[in-house]
Amino acid sequence: MIIKFTDIIWGIYLNLMIEQITLICLTAISLNLENSDVLCRNSNLIVEKSIENKIDPIDFVSILWNETKFTTNLINHKGSCGISQINPKYTKYWNKKNVTNKNSEKNEIKRVCNILLDEKINITIGIEKFSYWYNIYSSKKQDIAFCAYNYGFRCKGEKNNLIPDSVIFYKNNALKFSKRFRKRLKLIKYKKIKVHNYIN
Secondary structure: OOOOHHHHHHHHHHHHHHHHHHHHHHHHHHOOOOOHHHHHHHHHHHHHHHHHOOOOHHHHHHHHHHHHOOOOOOEOOOOOEOOOOEOHHHOOOOOHHHOOOHHHHHHHHHHHHHHHOOHHHHHHHHHHHHHHHHHHHOOOOHHHHHHHHHHOOOOOOHHHOOOOHHHHHHHHHHHHHHHHHHHHHHHHHOOOOOHHHHOO
16 A cells, blocks of 8 residues: 555644644643634634635634624624624625615615624635735735724724724734733643633
8 A cells, every 4th residue: 555645644634623623722722712613613613614715723712702703693793793893795695786874874774784694604705804914905914904804904004093092902802812812722632721620
């Protein structure tokens, strides 16, 4: 039996991916985060889509925590929906033809939000969105990407634009959570913390 080099590489890749999925789940549990079960059941998708979109899955986990604390059915006052708070108007599901007045716009937001409350759809769109802010807009600058996920094309200080305190608070929270999560994950990975102490 001949084992191809590509098969070996693929095997290593799969093992590393599985390890990352497991570590993300265990880290959330060990930190006693709210709704960690939601993160655990979606950790496979988060890691897979993060790799595809060339972002760090931990950064996206930080976005999810910052936006909704992993709550799947949240709709905010501006109409953004789901676990990663997607604006219905900027998705392929939005149909301009359905909007003729304020009432019809509300109905369209509701219709699209019902689609976006699907965890897998929402997370996939959220990762693609963050990938743009991280890889293209911010040129892989984590702090600007976190800011842009919340505040859009106004996070580089162009034209003397002042970033509101609420957005700075959002960005700093995401950075702190990312650092905290990453530190705990490493402790679990290198067996400096006994995970079974946190699991019922």
